[in-house]
Amino acid sequence: MRKTYDVxxxxxxxxxxxxxxxxxxxxxxxxxxxxVIRIVAPMGLVAVGVLxxxxxxxxx
Amino acid sequence: MSSxxxxxxxxxxxxxxxLCGGVAQHxxxxxxxxxxxxxxxxxxxxxxxxxxxAGWLLIPVEGSxxxxxxxxxxxxxxxxxxxxxxxxxxxxxxxMLTIFGWFSPFGFGPAIVIAVIWYFGFYKGxxxxxxxxxxxxxxxxxxxxxLSEPQFVRHPGPATPFTEAAEAxxxxxxxxxxxxxxxxxxxxxxxxxxPAPPAANLSPSTPDAEAAEHSAFLAEPDPVGIYAExxxxxxxxxxxxxxxxxxxxxxxxxxxLTLTGLGIAQAxxxxxxxxxxxxxxxxxxxxxxxxxxxxxxxxxxLPVGVLLAAAVLIVTAAGPALRVPFAxxxxxxxxxxxxxxxxxxxxxxxxSVDLSQLALSSDASYSAHVDVGRLDVTVPKDANVVLxxxxxxxxxRAYGDEVQAGPELTGQIKDPQPAQPGQRTLTLNLSVDAGxxxxxx
Numbered sequence: 147m148r149k150t151y152d153v154x155x156x157x158x159x160x161x162x163x164x165x166x167x168x169x170x171x172x173x174x175x176x177x178x179x180x181x182v183i184r185i186v187a188p189m190g191l192v193a194v195g196v197l198x199x200x201x202x203x204x205x206x
Numbered sequence: 207m208s209s210x211x212x213x214x215x216x217x218x219x220x221x222x223x224x225l226c227g228g229v230a231q232h233x234x235x236x237x238x239x240x241x242x243x244x245x246x247x248x249x250x251x252x253x254x255x256x257x258x259x260a261g262w263l264l265i266p267v268e269g270s271x272x273x274x275x276x277x278x279x280x281x282x283x284x285x286x287x288x289x290x291x292x293x294x295x296x297x298x299x300x301x302m303l304t305i306f307g308w309f310s311p312f313g314f315g316p317a318i319v320i321a322v323i324w325y326f327g328f329y330k331g332x333x334x335x336x337x338x339x340x341x342x343x344x345x346x347x348x349x350x351x352x353l354s355e356p357q358f359v360r361h362p363g364p365a366t367p368f369t370e371a372a373e374a375x376x377x378x379x380x381x382x383x384x385x386x387x388x389x390x391x392x393x394x395x396x397x398x399x400x401p402a403p404p405a406a407n408l409s410p411s412t413p414d415a416e417a418a419e420h421s422a423f424l425a426e427p428d429p430v431g432i433y434a435e436x437x438x439x440x441x442x443x444x445x446x447x448x449x450x451x452x453x454x455x456x457x458x459x460x461x462x463l464t465l466t467g468l469g470i471a472q473a474x475x476x477x478x479x480x481x482x483x484x485x486x487x488x489x490x491x492x493x494x495x496x497x498x499x500x501x502x503x504x505x506x507x508l509p510v511g512v513l514l515a516a517a518v519l520i521v522t523a524a525g526p527a528l529r530v531p532f533a534x535x536x537x538x539x540x541x542x543x544x545x546x547x548x549x550x551x552x553x554x555x556x557x558s559v560d561l562s563q564l565a566l567s568s569d570a571s572y573s574a575h576v577d578v579g580r581l582d583v584t585v586p587k588d589a590n591v592v593l594x595x596x597x598x599x600x601x602x603r604a605y606g607d608e609v610q611a612g613p614e615l616t617g618q619i620k621d622p623q624p625a626q627p628g629q630r631t632l633t634l635n636l637s638v639d640a641g642x643x644x645x646x647x
Contacts, residue, residue, distance in 0.1 A: 152502060154222065159493065165485075169518045
């Protein structure tokens, strides 16, 4: 039997965790390197979108 | 079935509310395409968000004729005219576009592209062309020789009044087809009519009691109840599994322990801002959702996470932590020759310029611009300073007083100290798109 995943939970879990970690870093540790985030954030969003699409297609 | 008023949210293909699944099912397209299109629409100044919320509130889930808005606002909303709902959605879309359209990453491009694709690729393709799947009746009638022997389905079981009537009707149709074919072969301009349907009530003089029974049977629209409306399918619940409920319980316990720990830390002297509490709670929800990938998402986690994420973003952006990444540039000029001819520029942050030690050998001018942020200039004590300022949105302070605040600021300020003979004039041309201009001596 094929394993099924809740893709919505995965996507939102990743997004919420990233936002929370970024906010915690800003609050307790120090400034974020925005030059890096300007590159990493769009790539991460694209990766999350691709992951969601792939898992959705497999699920169907 | 092309009207948008007959769309129902899907009860089976549900990611958030089943709206995209319902739209895809209604128009027979891939639900993934609908979801991608909706995300692009949401990036068009938030237009997709308004439409999604409107669809969620106003479109019933399949198997039900009651929209969520009726549950929230009462049965009276059912009587509101359709035009009022359209007006509300349009107004909400315009408000959203006005507020968020200016920093929308893609502008309105995706909305226009999606509208064009939908109209030319879908709507016009179905409504602009005649239906080629049903040949015109005339062509069917002019080709009687090509009629093949019909294949009727026979009821395998014992004969019932319904099956006997059905077979009689099939024979009647076949006789008519053959008669039409014969007429077309003999007459140049055939005119034929369908025979009258069997009379619902035979006259009392009809001798055949069985035929009368058949006719009475056929007179009823649904004699054996095979076309009865199926009962509405119950809406599929998002997730009510035992593991999902257990996961929600565990997440609540972890959330309580986390917040309690932060509270204890604050009580013993560790400074914990509000953003810290909210971000910690959001992290617990995010990790729980990651676990829910395998165990099933418990109801309520997603809305709580969305609200928390919005609160975290707002509180973090408003707090002091986000001021750090703003760029801060300092410039100090001693002579007129050092002043940059093109002026100084900062796109995002604070630009601080010290002209207090500037030796003016002649009249001079200096320009500076900040896109978003703060422009701070200290002028020399012995110069006559003329300040020309422009700000699209923000405030202007000069020599300790607030000059102007609000949108579209522009003006000139003369030096408040009296002019001295032989005094040189320094003209400042300062501008910001959004932010503050401050000049002090």
